[in-house]
Amino acid sequence: MSDRASKSGALPTFGIEALFREGRSKLISAGKDEPEIDAAVLLEHATGHGALTRLTNPQLVVSDRQAKRFNHLIERRINGEPVHRITGVREFYGLPIAIGHDTLVPRPDTEILIDMAIPVLRKITRAKGDCRILDLGTGTGAIALALLNEVPEATAIGVDISMSALTTAKANAEALGLETRFTALQSNWLENVEGQFDLIISNPPYIEKGHVRELDIEVRDHDPHLALDGGIDGLDAYAMIAADAATHLVEDGAILVEIGWTQKDAVTTLFELEGFRLVNFGTDLAGRDRALCFALQS
Numbered sequence: 001m002s003d004r005a006s007k008s009g010a011l012p013t014f015g016i017e018a019l020f021r022e023g024r025s026k027l028i029s030a031g032k033d034e035p036e037i038d039a040a041v042l043l044e045h046a047t048g049h050g051a052l053t054r055l056t057n058p059q060l061v062v063s064d065r066q067a068k069r070f071n072h073l074i075e076r077r078i079n080g081e082p083v084h085r086i087t088g089v090r091e092f093y094g095l096p097i098a099i100g101h102d103t104l105v106p107r108p109d110t111e112i113l114i115d116m117a118i119p120v121l122r123k124i125t126r127a128k129g130d131c132r133i134l135d136l137g138t139g140t141g142a143i144a145l146a147l148l149n150e151v152p153e154a155t156a157i158g159v160d161i162s163m164s165a166l167t168t169a170k171a172n173a174e175a176l177g178l179e180t181r182f183t184a185l186q187s188n189w190l191e192n193v194e195g196q197f198d199l200i201i202s203n204p205p206y207i208e209k210g211h212v213r214e215l216d217i218e219v220r221d222h223d224p225h226l227a228l229d230g231g232i233d234g235l236d237a238y239a240m241i242a243a244d245a246a247t248h249l250v251e252d253g254a255i256l257v258e259i260g261w262t263q264k265d266a267v268t269t270l271f272e273l274e275g276f277r278l279v280n281f282g283t284d285l286a287g288r289d290r291a292l293c294f295a296l297q298s
Contacts, residue, residue: 014067016049017058023074030078038083039074045087046070093146095176100168103139104227109284110203112291113256114146116282117201120254120293124198125153134248135159136189136202136241139227141169141182143201148178155181157197161188162226189237190244198250203258204237206230234260238267242274246296254279254295261288268292 020043027035044050046069047062054060062070076086084090084105090097092106093114099105124131130153135144138158148154158169166184173182187193207228213220219228230236238257245255255276259267261284268278276294284290 014062014064015058016043016047016054016060016062019043019062019067019070020054023070026074026078032077038077041083041087042073042077043070046073092140092142093149095142095146095149097140097142097145098168098172098175099140100164102162102164102224102226103168104203104223106140106142109290110143110258111146112282112284113143113201113203113258114150116280116291116293117147117199117254117256118150120256121147121151121154121199124252125151128198129153130155131198132196133157134193134197134200136200137204137227137237138169138184139165139203141172141184143203144169144182145172145176145178147199147201148181149176155183157183157185157193159185159187159189159193161186162224189240190248193248196248196250196253198253199256200241200245200249200253201256202237202241204230204241206234206237206258206260206263208232208234230260233266234263235266235270238263238270242271242276246275249296251296254293256291256293258291259289261290264289264292272297 020039023043024035024039027038032038040051047066049060073086077083082105084099088099090099090106093111097106121131133144133147133154133156135156135158138144138160141158144156144158148156160166163186166186170184173179185192205228207230209232212225212228249255257267264281271294275297277297278292279295280293281289282291
């Protein structure tokens, strides 16, 4: 790092590329999986300068205050705090999604739900002109808002038991200009929901209770346990959704749920017992079962 202080007592200066390399080196030493990406994200958060600036103007002087902030963020990352918890924002399906203390960080694997839902919704809107979405356990609102952004004819209700999470979801809707088509509703799954929907979608908690404490520190110590703990067998939320969903789904509607990669058969059985049939499934970036789509049995 360049650290030049004049005899007159001026603050030291830091070249942006040298600062980045120092932060990356600390993350490498700490054994972090993606030190290059994490250091770049945290440097931009601390200074406002992205990778392009670093590449085209590596000697750009960063203030002492910005350098100290960057070093503090690096230390937080070394101590196990996820990088997107530090910045407070995670991109999901091309949208910047703010994260709250009572919400999960949206993850790339969940984007398979969006990929599967979009053609379903577009088919519905071609036939009806509009469509209604119910997002159960909405958290940040990421799933519902991504769908609203992709399907302009759609409206969505985001359900969560946490008022704090709903506040985050509403703020995200407003920031993205989608607030007129998004409604937040406090409910324990379908308990307070009224009406019928063309698509019911959810990324519910599906970790077995006994395994929550075994999760990586970045998940276990920073994600809300309410959004992780799926009960003894990890299937509590699916059972509750399946039991009540039929009365809230239009005849030709669909239900899409994210699952743990070993849960396809168990979740399918739960929905079949409640009068649904599996019509499609999707795999995550590692090729593992990750999403199931159900329709009412004909």
